[in-house]
Amino acid sequence: MTRAEWIRAMAVGLALIGGAAAPSTSRAHDGPHSHGHDHPGEAPAEAAGPKYPTGLILPPIDGPKPWSDAPHLNHPDRFHIAIMTDRTGGHRPGIWEKGVEKVNLLRPEFVVSVGDLIEGYTEEVPEIERQWEEFLGFIETMEMKFFFVPGNHDLTNPTMHRIWREHFGREWYSFDYKGVHFVAINSEDPQQHLGEEQLAWLEEDLAAHADARWTLLFLHKPLWTYAEREMAAGNPDPTNWKRVEAMLGDRPHTVFAGHVHHYVQYDRNGMNYYHLATTGGGSQLRGVPYGEFDHVTWLTMEPDGPRVSHLLLDGVLAPDTVTEKGIARFREFLTDASVQVAPILITEGEGLDEGRIDVRLANDFDVPVTVSGRIEGLPLRGLTVDPASLELTAEPGEAAELSVRVAFGEPIPFEALAGTVFTATITGEAAEGEAPLKAEQAVPVVIDRGYTISPADHDVALDGRLDEWESLRNGLPSPPMILGAAESWTGPGDADLSFDLAYDDEMLYLAARVLDEAVVPGEDRLEVLWDPRPMDRRVSDPRFARGGHRFTIPAPAPNGDEASDALEVGRRRDGPTIEGARAASRQIEGGYEVELAMPLSALAEAQDGADWSSFQLSVVVSDVDESGAEPARVLWRGTRDVDRSNARFGHFVRRP
Structure with a gap:
């Protein structure tokens, strides 16, 4: 193919697939606004310079092609946002900050919360201000816009309501982005309730945006669960949530809440409602089956509605999580800090009724190393293990040893002892400027005939x-x-x-x-x-x-x-x-x-x-x-x- 033929083919591909870039005539609202939406954001000025094609340009190939027939996901109405959930209610230090770090890696267009941002539950103004100052310090490190939504820990009492309004203005508001209507409401109006002023505003707001291609509603408490529970008992709805559902009607919408610290997806009238788990709030963290995990919710808005997924914080990694220097040092740590378990080899009889398991930590690494763990996999027939758990620390160039006594109420056949292991966590003390090194090991414990x-x-x-x-x-x-x-x-x-x-x-x-x-x-x-x-x-x-x-x-x-x-x-x-x-x-x-x-x-x-x-x-x-x-x-x-x-x-x- 000649250069001229290639240029013509590129032009054909451009026309068929994406078209040339054209100046944007739309303006995106930048920041929260309510009621009449009288504060639209300014569209950025167009940068001077050459225009580039925006479509996917594929070379013409006869016969099979090295790509699939699936569509190229480049719809102009597609966008991504992140949703962060409860930080407090027994907050665990460092988790929310980790969430901010992960969001910065993911690069959503903006972030929305569902409340409980500070611990609150106090009327002491200096303490409230201290907590907000701490939280706003976290937000300063976030590299994209963050939308505040109040929770019960943020609006516990009239003093906290006042301070919220001093810092953030409205307790409920809405904004628009690429044809999607975002609504943030306050479930603490006054408590576990939506007041009349807020409901009047919401009714007017939704009516003014009836043509939105989708509505996303954010609040702290999952009020639909409270309303349904009371109504199932024959009581009226004390939350006014059913009035909100009537306002939403059959418009396409999705609802996000927090508060309960465990995750559940609901279906209400064919629409998805979610109460999210935690981003640092109190949790037993028993795992996905319990809905107990720290996460950031990732929402991709498609032309036909949102796609929702949940990213566990430990599953989002920075590119320098493992470097050449770091992996070399970690491998050296694994080699030089070794856990050894002496075997029990019995030359008489066909089983074990009592024995001693000797555990040794040999530290040839350059920092102190600690190993902790338990002997596991032993049959429970009159079993005694002393000590039940163990911990050893060795300085560089030294070794440490500990014996574990194992006894049973009756001799145990060797075959039943084949799964015995010492489950160990090996931790190297942090060197200057470095994170601590940690490794998990399951060391087989040999208990067998000799x-x-x-x-x-x-x-x-x-x-x-x-x-x-x-x-x-x-x-x-x-x-x-x-x-x-x-x-x-x-x-x-x-x-x-x-x-x-x-x-x-x-x-x-x-x-x-x-x-x-x-x-x-x-x-x-x-x-x-x-x-x-x-x-x-x-x-x-x-x-x-x-x-x-x-x-x-x-x-x-x-x-x-x-x-x-x-x-x-x-x-x-x-x-x-x-x-x-x-x-x-x-x-x-x-x-x-x-x-x-x-x-x-x-x-x-x-x-x-x-x-x-x-x-x-x-x-x-x-x-x-x-x-x-x-x-x-x-x-x-x-x-x-x-x-x-x-x-x-x-x-x-x-x-x-």
Whole structure:
């Protein structure tokens, strides 16, 4: 396409989509005004300079286009406003100010309130003035126009009515913007009531603006609920709200109120009425299902009426919420301030009746760090936890420890303890010019059986013969977990497993016997999943790929006295294939036997050269009944995510 053709195409696009910019002939009312609306705002003078197209100009493309067919939302009657609700009635310091910060980020055309801006409830003039001075200081930081609406905390008594009028003039007023009529009324006239003077004004005001494309009405108390409650009891309406509804009639309108500190949307005669939650007022903040949250209401006025949404304050973020420098320091904080929970590994019995959970805070960060939290997820059968909650503080370069005693009325099986966690909040003291650092963590608490492992009491020949192994102490549970073609596993006679472990100065040995009535060489196989990382690392990050090794020994073919040395060694994602591992396997009557040697150097490397004390391991038998079939994978321990997570692997503990 030539430049001339492109310019012509742009002109066509402009004509079809938006048209050229034209000088505005309308004037927007700027600020509140009432009755005859005798104070219209002045339209800004047109800036000199070139005119630019206002439409969306899309290049002509034949065939499919990289945009959707939905309309471009650029209607000239569309606009956005924010509505802020109760600040007081048990205000929580800082929340309203946060709301102002968020509104400044959102850039509405203006902001409307629904009252309760100060605490009030006093006739002491200096105190009332102090409260208004404080609030007006908040408004000075708002970067767009703010419309005041009075609440019961703002107009508690005649003195406060007088001061309101001195500061703000009218207690009820209206204004217009882009064909929408805004009405602010006073629900405290005198209290939970609309007086005759206000009603007369409202009737005249609404009649004068009967042609408004929509009417938005703002007041503090949701008077419709009070009126309906009284009328349901057979009493007359004490609020005069029903007279307001009659004045509104069938004109398109929406009503916003506050006061009750929880959010509800109502439908009245096909119109939406809202009482809003809080922007800092007293609240239990139990969450969205209760309607208890701090928010700013966002109203988008469309040609066919308003679209209303509610923005939780914590969900509106400034662009510098996370900076390169800030995220680097936070990551350093997460690395250098660590919470460790020592495991409870029980080598005798099948459960826990009493134990001690040791929690340690290690602070290698540059400011003091505090951790607080609770042990959660324990069964409640006669449970005692002492202390119930804990707090530790460590100075830079130091550590702090605390023990938690756990006792039950009866022994609890290990399976019931698998969900135990220490829920912790870690807080770093604020450095100069910075905000405090805070992180939430759920640290798993390992309470499990410990499988002891001892030095080998014989030289391991690694010949696939298990004669020198006195016993194989570990066997499949009943029933085991089966993955894959679970229906093909018919029981222990189909594929059964027993195994044991030992070590010498150089190697960790595993001996296993698989009983299988129909061995399929090369397709039946034994998998050994080994996570040699330190306890705290493998518990806090159970992803097997982070540090685990997989050894796969295919079932051997019948070969007399000759042993097969076939071994497949899985590659770690973040490290090389383990060197020096060896295997030997032999087919026996009714199955096959395996010996596997894993170098202790890999264990020492994974534990940063420390003298090792434990590791995690599981064994999986893959069994097929005929060549080419999908295998049934029979797990000694683990979960359905056994290939990716060490969860429920056995903990093997070096015997002292």
